Amino acid sequence: MRVSSTPPPSSRQTVDTLYRDHHAWLQGWLRRRLGDREQAADISHDTFVRLIAGTLAQPLREPRSFLATVAKRVMVDHLRRRSLEQTYLEAVAREPELRACSPEERLLMLEALLQFDAMLDGLGPKVRQAFLLAQLDGLGYAEIARRLGVSVSSVTKYMAKATEQCLLFALDAQA
Numbered sequence: 001m002r003v004s005s006t007p008p009p010s011s012r013q014t015v016d017t018l019y020r021d022h023h024a025w026l027q028g029w030l031r032r033r034l035g036d037r038e039q040a041a042d043i044s045h046d047t048f049v050r051l052i053a054g055t056l057a058q059p060l061r062e063p064r065s066f067l068a069t070v071a072k073r074v075m076v077d078h079l080r081r082r083s084l085e086q087t088y089l090e091a092v093a094r095e096p097e098l099r100a101c102s103p104e105e106r107l108l109m110l111e112a113l114l115q116f117d118a119m120l121d122g123l124g125p126k127v128r129q130a131f132l133l134a135q136l137d138g139l140g141y142a143e144i145a146r147r148l149g150v151s152v153s154s155v156t157k158y159m160a161k162a163t164e165q166c167l168l169f170a171l172d173a174q175a
Contacts, residue, residue, distance in 0.1 A: 015051050018063055023048070026067050030075070043078060047071045084117055085110065119169040123162060130155050131162035 023044065030040035047070050060066045088110050092098040101109070120128050126148055133139045133147065141155045148155070 014060075015048065018051065018060070018067070019048055022063055022067055025064060026071060029064075029068060030071060034075070039078075043071060043074050046074045046078070050074060080117070081114060084114060088113060119166055120162075123165055126150065126154075127158040127161050130158040134159060 026047065027040050027044040030043050031037055034040050034043070047067065050070060050073075092101075092106065098106070098109075120131070123131070130144050130148060133144045134141075139147070141152050141159070145152045145155045150158075
């Protein structure tokens with residue numbers, strides 16, 4: 001059975017109507033918040049792309065509120081990506097071996113970093129910190145528990161949750 005990624009006709013019509021009726025408003029709303037016309041246009045575009053990728057089965061009662069919520073999420077994603085890219089560029093500037101990488105290798109590393117960030121998204125701060133201490137610093141559960149001020153049992157639960165998140169992310173990526 002072949003699954004189509006194209007939304008059903010009613011969903012497409014709903015997004016079309018939403019775009020036609022509210023695109024200009026959304027772009028203005030974003031421009032006022034960001035102070036940047038081009039960035040507002042990009043985020044407005046990405047908001048509608050996200051809606052097209054999802055399914056919108058029926059007209060909305062509060063379309064502007066819905067669009068503002070989706071746009072805020074897209075804006076946060078953009079800001080998070082920009083922050084991560086800036087941190088990466090600063091690390092490249094400090095590390096001679098990273099500067100020696102080709103632009104293609106740097107792009108692959110940045111994409112991997114962004115995927116890693118997306119994979120950890122949604123984990124609580126302690127869960128994320130425990131996972132990073134174990135994976136990046138190679139610390140044992142007892143040391144992680146001491147650093148976080150929690151029990152070893154809590155660290156075990158944190159690691160199970162983080163591992164589950166990683167597996168779910170990997171399964172989603174394969175789909």
